Each structure stands twice: as structure tokens, then as C-alpha cells.
Amino acid sequence: MSIPVQTCPCQINPSPDFTSSALAYQDCCQPYHDGLLNKETDKADCKNEYSAERLMRTRYSAFVLVIPEYIVKTTLPAQQSLLDIKAIEAWAKETDWAGLEIVAHTPKLGKRHAQVEFKAYFNSSDSTADNLQAHHELSAFVRVADKTTDKKSEHYENWYFLDPTVAMSVTQKQPCICGSGEKFKRCCGVYLP
Ligand SMILES: [Zn+2]
Numbered sequence: 001m002s003i004p005v006q007t008c009p010c011q012i013n014p015s016p017d018f019t020s021s022a023l024a025y026q027d028c029c030q031p032y033h034d035g036l037l038n039k040e041t042d043k044a045d046c047k048n049e050y051s052a053e054r055l056m057r058t059r060y061s062a063f064v065l066v067i068p069e070y071i072v073k074t075t076l077p078a079q080q081s082l083l084d085i086k087a088i089e090a091w092a093k094e095t096d097w098a099g100l101e102i103v104a105h106t107p108k109l110g111k112r113h114a115q116v117e118f119k120a121y122f123n124s125s126d127s128t129a130d131n132l133q134a135h136h137e138l139s140a141f142v143r144v145a146d147k148t149t150d151k152k153s154e155h156y157e158n159w160y161f162l163d164p165t166v167a168m169s170v171t172q173k174q175p176c177i178c179g180s181g182e183k184f185k186r187c188c189g190v191y192l193p
């Protein structure tokens with residue numbers, strides 16, 4: 001990455017019409033990364049903007065900065081043990097990241113879901129092709145109650161990424177993997193293959 005150290009990776013956008021001033025890493029994704037990885041850090045620092053889009057941005061930054069633990073911990077808890085942290089780390093390192101563009105954010109879908117459409121840009125190693133390429137994805141997120149946290153806390157509910165690539169043996173009629181108490185097919189099953 002040839003970005004200025006102080007600029008947060010999620011603030012870098014290769015599109016020419018991007019004009020707003022970029023936030024520094026310490027004012028953007030760093031409090032989220034530190035807050036989740038070191039429990040003693042006060043997560044209250046980052047409560048104002050907590051949303052699925054914010055989570056998406058912090059996950060992108062964690063890929064760029066190669067913090068695979070953050071990627072795992074922000075995935076739905078029931079899926080975490082099925083993730084290959086070494087593969088995530090290798091992919092994050094191998095990719096020559098070039099910026100993030102949030103295409104659309106749907107902050108509320110039903111009772112507890114949200115979707116973020118984004119383009120994660122990277123430079124292709126294939127010199128015959130157009131260098132700048134993008135992963136264009138629509139990601140789903142679910143809000144889950146954190147039972148270890150006080151109900152009055154801002155962080156009683158946390159957003160988690162629903163990873164569509166993780167194969168889980170859950171039937172449509174079983175209780176949902178997010179712990180909502182609803183049937184899977186009426187809850188996260190809508191957003192997972
Ligand atoms: Zn950021």
C-alpha cells in the first residue's frame with residue numbers, strides 16, 4: 001500500500017468525484033479495531049456512528065491493515081469457528097488494496113438486518129488487464145444482542161457480518177444461527193444461500 005500512514009484505508013476512494021476530506025485512521029477505524037481486540041479499551045468512543053456501514057468500513061480497513069482477528073470477531077459468532085483465519089490473512093496480504101466505495105447502505109431490513117453494497121478496489125497483478133479492479137458485493141449484516149453486556153449499554157446489540165461462503169448445516173425450520181429465536185428461514189436464512 002502506498003497510502004499516507006495517517007489516512008484510514010476505508011477513506012481512500014479511487015473515484016474522481018470523491019472530494020470530502022479523509023479521516024485519519026486514529027479518528028476512523030482504529031478505535032473499533034482496538035476496542036474489539038483489547039476489551040479494556042472503552043468502546044463508548046465509537047458509539048455515535050455504529051451501523052452496518054461502519055462495521056463494513058472497519059472490516060475493509062482490517063483487510064488492508066491485515067488484522068484477520070477483527071474479521072473473525074465481526075462475523076456472526078455461530079460462523080466464527082468455521083472461518084480459516086490463515087486464509088483470510090493470506091488473502092488480505094496478497095491483495096494490493098486500492099480503495100473502498102460504499103454504493104448503498106440499507107440500514108434497516110426487517111427486524112434485525114441491514115445490507116451494504118460496496119466496491120472494494122484492488123490493483124490487479126495481471127499487467128495485461130486494466131489495473132484497477134473491484135470486488136462488487138452486497139453484504140448482509142445482523143444485529144445480535146450481546147448477553148454479556150448491560151441491557152442499557154449502547155453496545156447491548158452489535159452488528160455482525162453474515163458470511164455467505166461459510167457452509168452451515170442448518171435446516172430452514174431450525175432456530176436461527178443468530179440466536180434471535182426465529183426460524184432460520186424467516187431470519188438470516190433470507191440472506192444466506
Ligand atoms: Zn476507516
Ligand SMILES: [Zn+2]
Nearest residue numbers: 176178187188
Ligand atoms: Zn437470524
